[in-house]
Amino acid sequence: MIKNKSIQIILVDDHTLFRDGLKKLINAFGAYEVVAEASNGVEFLEILDFMTPEIVLLDISMPVMDGLTAISLALEKQPNLKIIVLSMYGEEEYYHKMSNAGAKGFLLKDSTIEEVQTALDTVYQGGHYFSQELLMNIVSTRQSNSNELSSIELSEREQEVLILISRGMSNNDIADTLFISKRTVEKHRANLLEKTECNNTATLVMWAIRNKIVKL
Numbered sequence: 001m002i003k004n005k006s007i008q009i010i011l012v013d014d015h016t017l018f019r020d021g022l023k024k025l026i027n028a029f030g031a032y033e034v035v036a037e038a039s040n041g042v043e044f045l046e047i048l049d050f051m052t053p054e055i056v057l058l059d060i061s062m063p064v065m066d067g068l069t070a071i072s073l074a075l076e077k078q079p080n081l082k083i084i085v086l087s088m089y090g091e092e093e094y095y096h097k098m099s100n101a102g103a104k105g106f107l108l109k110d111s112t113i114e115e116v117q118t119a120l121d122t123v124y125q126g127g128h129y130f131s132q133e134l135l136m137n138i139v140s141t142r143q144s145n146s147n148e149l150s151s152i153e154l155s156e157r158e159q160e161v162l163i164l165i166s167r168g169m170s171n172n173d174i175a176d177t178l179f180i181s182k183r184t185v186e187k188h189r190a191n192l193l194e195k196t197e198c199n200n201t202a203t204l205v206m207w208a209i210r211n212k213i214v215k216l
Contacts, residue, residue: 006031006032006033007031007032007033007054007055007120007124008033008035008051008052008053008054008055009026009032009033009034009035009053009054009055009056009057009120010034010035010036010037010038010044010047010051010053010055010056010057011023011026011034011036011037011038011057012037012038012039012040012041012043012044012056012057012058012059012062012067012070013039013057013058013059013062013086014039014040014059014062014063015059016039018109019037022034022057022116023037025113025116026116026120029117029120032055032120035051035053036051036053039062039063040062040063040064040065041062041064041065041066041067041069041070041073042064042065043064044056044058044070044074045065045070045073045074045077048074048077048078048081049077052078053081054082054124055082055083055084055120055123055124056074056081056082056083056084057084057086057107058070058071058083058084058085058086058103059085059086059087060085060086060087060089060094060098061087061088067085067098068097068098068101071083071085071098071101071102071103072101072102075101075102082104082105082123082124083102083103083104083105084103084104084105084106084107084119084120084123084129085098085103085105085106085107086107086108086109087106087107087108087109088108088109088110089108094106095130095134095202096202096203099200099201099202099203100199100200104123104127104128104129105119105122105123105128105129105130106129106130106131106134106202107119107129107131108131108133108134111131111133115131115132119131122168123168125170125173126170126171126172126173127167127168127169127170127173128165128168128201128202128205129168130168130202130205135205135206135209150196150207150210150211152195152196154192154195154213157178157188158188158191158192158195159213160178161174161178161185161188161189161192162192162204162208162213162214163208163213163214164177164178165189165192165201165204165205165208166204166205166208166209166213166214171185171186171189192204
């Protein structure tokens with residue numbers, strides 16, 4: 001848990017009651033503070049014209065402007081923005097679209113408050129966080145369609161890096177854990193993406209779980 005720092009958050013969701021409840025819970029953490037709210041993507045983008053939050057919790061399905069469009073436009077304004085997507089649904093389609101758009105995390109709206117805090121801490125520190133329930137749903141669906149494992153061979157070090165990536169760790173944290181340089185971690189990450197033909201971290205994590213390198 002992160003302490004002794006006020007990390008600014010924007011909540012973007014069209015349901016006022018949901019925002020109010022989540023805001024109270026997040027502010028109770030101590031390290032985080034909800035400094036602005038928006039009910040749709042357009043309002044959110046307007047806020048970004050005069051505010052630079054550290055994390056955004058953003059709903060996928062909103063009126064006026066959907067979450068996918070909002071993420072793309074928001075990252076054009078502030079490329080370093082860390083966005084965690086909120087959704088009622090755990091479909092793989094949403095997972096890939098939001099990850100490809102640049103989201104750093106994906107939470108289901110029925111997640112526990114402990115998982116919300118874990119997601120905030122992980123993303124703030126430079127990692128990625130994906131709802132465990134979401135991953136289990138996607139992987140179980142994939143495995144029911146095919147039980148075949150990939151024939152791709154990974155080195156022992158690549159497997160170590162992949163396991164830590166799947167835990168949501170940042171490149172810096174992985175480097176510290178394995179006692180290697182950040183540049184070496186970046187090279188391993190790039191090799192893993194190339195070998196597995198995955199186009200982002202989200203897809204790579206699912207590949208690792210399906211191939212039983214990582215267990216949920």
